[in-house]
Amino acid sequence: MKKVKLTGRIVTPEDSDYEKARTNNNLNNPKYPSVIVFCQETKDVVNALKWARENNEPFRIRSGRHSYENFSLLNKGLVIDVSDMNSISIDRSEMTAKIDAGANMGKVYRALWEHGVTIPGGTESSVGVVGLSLGGGIGMLSRPFGLTCDSLIEIELVVADGQEGVRVIKANKQKNNELFWASCGGGGGNFGIVTALTFKLHAIHDVSLFSITWGWDDFEVAFDAWQKWAPYTDKRLTSQIELKTREIGEIVAQGEFIGTAAELKKLLRPLRKTGSPTSIWIKEVPYIQAVEFFDVPSGNLPALRKRSGSFIKRLFPYKAIQTMKDYLVNAPNLNTTIWQQALGGAISEIAPNRTAYYYRDALIAQEYNTSWENPNEEEPNIKWVENLRRALSPYTAGDYVNFPDLLIPDWPTAYYGRNFRRLREVKTKYDPLNVFQFPQSIPPIRKWL
Incomplete structure (x- = not known):
């Protein structure tokens, strides 16, 4: 019986573009596959999987290279990459x-x-x-x-x-x-x-955007106002909040609304009246400009990273808010943030067992982020994320499978409930x-x- 051959664009360690081909978004814990096949069509995917099975070759599947724990890479073995299939x-x-x-x-x-x-x-x-x-x-x-x-x-x-x-x-x-x-x-x-x-x-046509920034002194009141408002406001409005380190000293809430700037201004009243915002702006733009606004360039660039996450089903009490603040006082570097996005709306209108996505009743999804420059900074950064996740665990539920974390012990329940x-x-x-x-x-x- 004739053995199948790999087809598509094939890259091996001897090729000049191997380093670029093997690099994922997270540079931490690098992996070195033996061969990477960039599939051009379904036939190449079929051949790659057949080849891996015939040769008993371990393999991983890759597309956008954003697997936080680099599950789409492996040492030795085959990477089946579909990124050239993008019609x-x-x-x-x-x-x-x-x-x-x-x-x-x-x-x-x-x-x-x-x-x-x-x-x-x-x-x-x-x-x-x-x-x-x-x-x-x-x-x-x-x-x-x-x-x-x-x-x-x-x-x-x-x-x-x-x-x-x-x-x-x-x-x-x-x-x-x-x-x-x-x-x-x-x-x-x-x-x-x-x-x-x-x-x-x-x-989709025009949408309205907002951004509100507070200083460090408003940390508790700004977050509390946002969490009590964001999951419950008009379902046409989705918002996020980013809590930055004390050195940067900013709390930034932003969002996108399918409606006019005048309507959005009224909806934002609870936030606009909270604390002493250092910056507030609201504007109506073509939808594609909103896409560009929320696209953070640094998130697209490969870096040494650690991320984890969880869901919030009940609003954070003061003690949990203070825990976040304490960790951001003791952050390992200026790139460290806690990011949260309001859920609810159409997400919660589907039962948890109707799809595999379990956390339909969560109010907020949150992510603990850090990135660093030098490899020797890995340990304090990873410890910061892990310790924060544990410290907040009494107030949170599970984790989003797209924020995978190898340090979560009961990951099946955490991701899938x-x-x-x-x-x-x-x-x-x-x-x-x-x-x-x-x-x-x-x-x-x-x-x-």
Whole structure:
């Protein structure tokens, strides 16, 4: 029987572009794969998976390179990269778009904007649409339109079949519906290699933006006012808040509203009247300018990073707010922040078991972020994130699977809550041999000890 060969754009350690090809967004804990195949079409993905299975070669799947724990890389082994597969086909009459798995959010937003439509997605332009969607997908249109996966209609993916076989299938609410359910929040890389996604589209035109900044002395009152307002305000308004270090001394709330600046100004009254803001502005812009405004360039650049997160289901008491402040007083560097985004709205209108994304009733998603310049600064930065997560754990729930953290001991419950058992059943049906695996992948039932 003829052995399959790798096809597509192949990069190995001997190639001049290997360093660029292997580098992910997080430079911490670097990995050195033996071969990286940049797939150009589904046939290349099929061949890569067949090749890995025939040669008993460990592999990982990669798209946007934003896996915080670098689950999309490995030492030795094969990386199956779909980022060269990035075509976008839009059907304005049906209000749908078929997007290849390698497209990043920047390209998606620009292509859809030309037709006056969008999908609710994340803010960093280099993040891949596929990883974002499979984990749920939160962003600045989450409250009016839901998670990214809530606009998903169908996926096409390459799955393992038998001992060495490979097949291409589709999953939607009618066909392979359990797999489709699992792919709406069950995380990337668990069941197969997604090659294309079809979304329902949302019309979008002008939106209104706001930004309010407070000084350090307003830390407690500014955060408390924001948390009591942001998850409950008009569902057309999604907002975030970033708590910076004492040295920087800023608390910044920003948001995006599908409506006029005059309406937004009225909605913002509780924040505008809180403390002594150092800066307030509100403006109406074409939607694509809002996309550009929230796209933080530093988040798209490779750096030494550590991130973790959690959900807030009950508003923080004063003690939790003070804990955040204390940690930001003792931050390891100026790049350290606590970031939070309001949820609720359309997200909470779907039951926790209707999709694999479990935390439908969460009020806020939060992320603990740090990045550093020198490799010898790794330990204090990682400790800061881990200690903060533990200190806030009495007031928080779980973690968002797109903010993975290897230091979380009970990660299955943290990411998936009560949906974990069903996810394992789907895994057992579609990948019983556990072909698709990484340090925090969902195991089939008979493999779990």
